[in-house]
Amino acid sequence: MANEFLQRGIRGTSAHTDAAVVFEGLDWQQAGEKPEKCPHSVWQLLWHMNYWQDFMLAYLKGEAPRNPEHAAETWPEDPRPASEQDWVQEVERFSAGL
Template sequence: MSESNSAFGQALVKSLIGERGHIPIARALPDITPELAGQRTEGIPYSIYQLMKHMSYWQDFMLTFLEGGKPQAPGSVMDSWPEEEAPGDEAEWQDTVRHLLQGVEKAVDFARTAQLDEPLPGFPGETKGGILRNIASHNSYHLGEIVLLRRLHGAWPPPGGGYPA
């Protein structure tokens, strides 16, 4: 692996897990209760649960490309948002959190080991590094929304503190 590939990979790892620019994703989610996850806020179109499911949908979609597959694109972007506002129970919520974090770990593994400028046959014009950057930026964007919703519901910071304060 070239030095520049390795440096870009390490930058992607930091973006995927959250470093410097925002709280690590693994610290921002685990203490959220199913009740908080399903709570709606006036003027905000989605619950934390819906944001998490949407993040997982696109993360899974992009990871499929990295794994050599060609996922079926949704008919509409709206198809990537669940209708259900809340998880059915604690087990479903924990599975939702676990699934998203496992996907982040898969992306991190790719960032550490893949030739990042390699094109993706199933996605013309895109590279492995580009897909990983997309996962990182999409997750960061929506993680910011989750943190804001937590603040609005008085559920911030998480145990151990959060930053920015």
């Protein structure tokens, strides 16, 4: 039952938004812009979410992921993706992890 609720939440039923489509319509250049008074760009947030998603998936598989020594390791330095390909790959990585 808990698994069903989790799946429904991730895939956007009831009051939830489908997490797999949250980045649709946002191009790679827009994703690199840091809005005023925001500490991170969408690119940085996506990269950070992927870092921890990969960490938790490894942990759930029984692996022993390395804990970062510093929080900075979990964020990309550059607020912008280097290319459109990098952006697409990170969005696909996020969706695959769901």
